[in-house]
Amino acid sequence: MPALTSSTTKVATAVAALRRGGLVGLPTETVYGLAADAENPTAVARVYAAKGRPADHPLIVHVPGADHLDGWASVADVPEYAARLAATLWPGPLTLVVRRGARAGDHLTGGQDTVGLRAPDHPVAQEVLAAFGGALGLIHAVFCVSLRADQIVVGTGINILALGVTTYVFRALYGLGGTPPDVDSATGAKGRAL
Numbered sequence: 001m002p003a004l005t006s007s008t009t010k011v012a013t014a015v016a017a018l019r020r021g022g023l024v025g026l027p028t029e030t031v032y033g034l035a036a037d038a039e040n041p042t043a044v045a046r047v048y049a050a051k052g053r054p055a056d057h058p059l060i061v062h063v064p065g066a067d068h069l070d071g072w073a074s075v076a077d078v079p080e081y082a083a084r085l086a087a088t089l090w091p092g093p094l095t096l097v098v099r100r101g102a103r104a105g106d107h108l109t110g111g112q113d114t115v116g117l118r119a120p121d122h123p124v125a126q127e128v129l130a131a132f133g134g135a136l137g138l139i140h141a142v143f144c145v146s147l148r149a150d151q152i153v154v155g156t157g158i159n160i161l162a163l164g165v166t167t168y169v170f171r172a173l174y175g176l177g178g179t180p181p182d183v184d185s186a187t188g189a190k191g192r193a194l
Helices: 011-019 039-053 081-091 121-132
Strands: 004-008 023-027 033-035 061-064 094-099 114-118 134-139 149-153 158-162 180-187
Touching: 011 023, 011 033, 011 121, 023 039, 023 121, 033 039, 039 134, 081 094, 121 134
Parallel strands: 023 158, 061 114, 094 180
Antiparallel strands: 004 149, 023 033, 033 134, 061 134, 094 114, 149 158
């Protein structure tokens, strides 16, 4: 893990790192995730490298809400029930797997013709998404560090944004007391839970 060199509580620092192609760890309502600018293939490759994740294992694209599907999903192929799910349950712990749009490149989807999309229901994630103005490619983070609440730790190529009580074990497989998000495939006429 990179050396931790400084810290701040400013979301602007995290957004600046994302815009430079850096990585940011931030909370969602279900996991602490390792995120990058979803439209920057080099930054997304850093997520794969940091996690040791195979390139054919997709990341989930995090957007602010249901009105941000355009380009990420092939909107014409999103069934109405999936659009209603997003409009009703987002932000929240629901990931929809839909036919990918032009913005969801192979660097995010692992070469698949679908993309996982979700809108996190966590104030920090929403604040970062709003300030960033784009989407984030994100996967659960697994770190072991000691952080104060509301802290962004800036290190060599990786930034960690944490919210909550003092975190001694920053293991984010399913967050601190959170539950795994529901994942629904919305690629067919009926859809299914995955």
